Amino acid sequence: MELFLDGIKKALELIFSFDPEVLGITFLSLKISGTATLISMFIGMSIGVAVALNNFFGKRLIISLINTGMGLPPVVVGLFVTIMLWRNGPFGFMEILYTPTAMIIAQAIIATPIVMGITLAAIQHLPENLRLQILSLGATRLQMVWLLIKEARLPLLAAVMAGFGGVISEVGASIMVGGNIKGYSRVLTTATVMETGKGNFDTAIALGIILLILAFTVNAILTSIQQKQRPR
Amino acid sequence: MSNNKPSILAVRNLIVERAGAVVLNIHSLEINAGDLLSLIGPNGAGKSSLFLALSFLIKNTGGEIFFHGNRISTKEEIFNYRRQLVMVFQEPLLLNTTVRENIAAGLKLRHKPANEIEKSVDRYASMFGISHLLDRSARALSGGEAQRTSLARALAIEPEIVFLDEPFASLDQPTKESLLADLQQILCRTKTTAIMATHDRNDALRLSDYIAVMNRGKIVQLGMPEDIMNRPADEFVASFVGVETVLRGEVKENKDGINIITVAGGNLEAIGDFAPGSHVLCCIRPEYVTLAAAAGASTSARNVYMARIEKIIPLGMFYKVELDAGFPLISYVTSTSLDNLSLDAGQNISASFKATAIHLIPAR
Structure with a gap:
């Protein structure tokens, strides 16, 4: 219990002393996970909407694969990205392994199926004739898609929250492709793992609390936007 | 159009x-x-x-x-x-x-x-x-x-x-x-x-x-x-358009634009120009079938039958009366008519409709 209280005390000290290292780690976490979430939004929503609105051979298989991807283990993604970016790997020439860019790629791969799966379900859940009604009102295909996205905005914001939540809290892939390099690729999760390994539980607890506050703040903002949109 | x-x-x-x-x-x-x-x-x-x-x-x-x-x-x-x-x-x-x-x-x-x-x-x-x-x-x-x-x-x-x-x-x-x-x-x-x-x-x-x-x-x-x-x-x-009585029959005679048609259980007179021997469907809308007390009914209609009321079904604004006139026949009456004629199942009544009320369709 004392250990835990010490951790909270340390967290408050780190937060209110504006410790440059902690601020850097927090900012990098936000930057990497935020960028990965934005990328996953773009790819996941585009593909999710396209799959939901089109009928093609193998659609069910594709939906099953997307749903499976929603539970993609971060370490498997980390392993895959590491192999791809390894010096002798297909993308080794890019020399981005153990960089924040590699972490963004890995996190985007983790978040994309989450956003895609929820987007797909959200669009499919809209009334079947809504698409036809919008087209009948004179919409172009692009206008129709935009209106459908607006109609599904509540679950789509939930998709963004789920995607962000999935990557801000993952550690396996970030350690494997980022390397946890101090001042360069160290984020809140990797730093927490490292401090725990070193026995610095107070620092680890402090970093954990900051991570929770960060995740809570981002989700609170998104929830606030989401609930403002809720029909009354 | x-x-x-x-x-x-x-x-x-x-x-x-x-x-x-x-x-x-x-x-x-x-x-x-x-x-x-x-x-x-x-x-x-x-x-x-x-x-x-x-x-x-x-x-x-x-x-x-x-x-x-x-x-x-x-x-x-x-x-x-x-x-x-x-x-x-x-x-x-x-x-x-x-x-x-x-x-x-x-x-x-x-x-x-x-x-x-x-x-x-x-x-x-x-x-x-x-x-x-x-x-x-x-x-x-x-x-x-x-x-x-x-x-x-x-x-x-x-x-x-x-x-x-x-x-x-x-x-x-x-x-x-x-x-x-x-x-x-x-x-x-x-x-x-x-x-x-x-x-x-x-x-x-x-x-x-x-x-x-x-x-x-x-x-x-x-x-x-x-x-x-x-x-x-x-x-x-x-x-689909509410013609409740459709009877299959054969044209027996064609006299001055009036077809006399034999249906199961009786003869009908309808306006038409079908040759004798033609098979036709006789369509009669229920609104065109008039009911009157069995005795002393006076009408200019060519088709007048004594019919037995089989069933009376309320349909909101009016009642559907199912009749047996030797052939099945349906009539719609208002609640006022129902009361005035004291209609009831099992009762015998006069049912009439004009020759123009029957629409003939060639039967396949």
Whole structure:
């Protein structure tokens, strides 16, 4: 219990002393996970909407694969990205392994199926004739898609929250492709793992609390936007 | 359909297939500007598919669609044509926003100026009696209010043609009656051409210039309401438009335009020009069968029978009386007539109908 209280005390000290290292780690976490979430939004929503609105051979298989991807283990993604970016790997020439860019790629791969799966379900859940009604009102295909996205905005914001939540809290892939390099690729999760390994539980607890506050703040903002949109 | 109005929409050999089966096969259909055509037919008759095909919202396997006499074929032509029409579905399918934004939706899609949109929204909200709901969320509307919003949204874009796919099907009777009256007035005022699918033949009778009866993807009869109601083309149309008595018979004699027809259990006299020996279907609408007390009934009708009342079924405004006149016969009577004649099951009564009340169809 004392250990835990010490951790909270340390967290408050780190937060209110504006410790440059902690601020850097927090900012990098936000930057990497935020960028990965934005990328996953773009790819996941585009593909999710396209799959939901089109009928093609193998659609069910594709939906099953997307749903499976929603539970993609971060370490498997980390392993895959590491192999791809390894010096002798297909993308080794890019020399981005153990960089924040590699972490963004890995996190985007983790978040994309989450956003895609929820987007797909959200669009499919809209009334079947809504698409036809919008087209009948004179919409172009692009206008129709935009209106459908607006109609599904509540679950789509939930998709963004789920995607962000999935990557801000993952550690396996970030350690494997980022390397946890101090001042360069160290984020809140990797730093927490490292401090725990070193026995610095107070620092680890402090970093954990900051991570929770960060995740809570981002989700609170998104929830606030989401609930403002809720029909009354 | 010929009247003096110009043709706005014409269809030739329109075919739609789904999973290899033909679901729509329209040989020919034409609607003139400002007319209201009703499509009636059972579920699965192809009414909704026809709307979707006419709107190019489903793939047409074959056929041609002409708008103002011009064939619609290229993508650009389809898009421009689609912007001249609108479809209203059975469920209102409103966007998750305010009533105001819903009515403005079609205009915004056309990038109309804000002041024009505002004027149109106010005008159509007022026409449909929903001005007081403009700032309310569409999710908080009753069924009738939602359908009014949907209709206002459709007509606000001032389309040349509106397709109404059973827009009153899920409304209660008073709501439907009031909306129907408003819609009739608005369509007339805006001179909008309309095609309306409905299950309710009374709606079709009340609103339409023409009625098309659909069955199994085809138009089986197209004509003016009184033609469809009184002169159905076949047994299916007859049953669908409320002809309760359809008797199979053989023409025994043709005398000065009066056919004497033998049906199981008796003879009928009908206006017709069928040769003796022809097999016909005799269609008698229940409204044309008059009942009178068994004794002392005086009538000029050529067909008078003593009949036994089998059953009396209340149908709201009137009663359906099932009779055995040697052949089955159905009559509708008002509650006043029911009381005056003291009608009851098992009672014998005089049933009569004129020779002109029988519509003859060649039997297959």
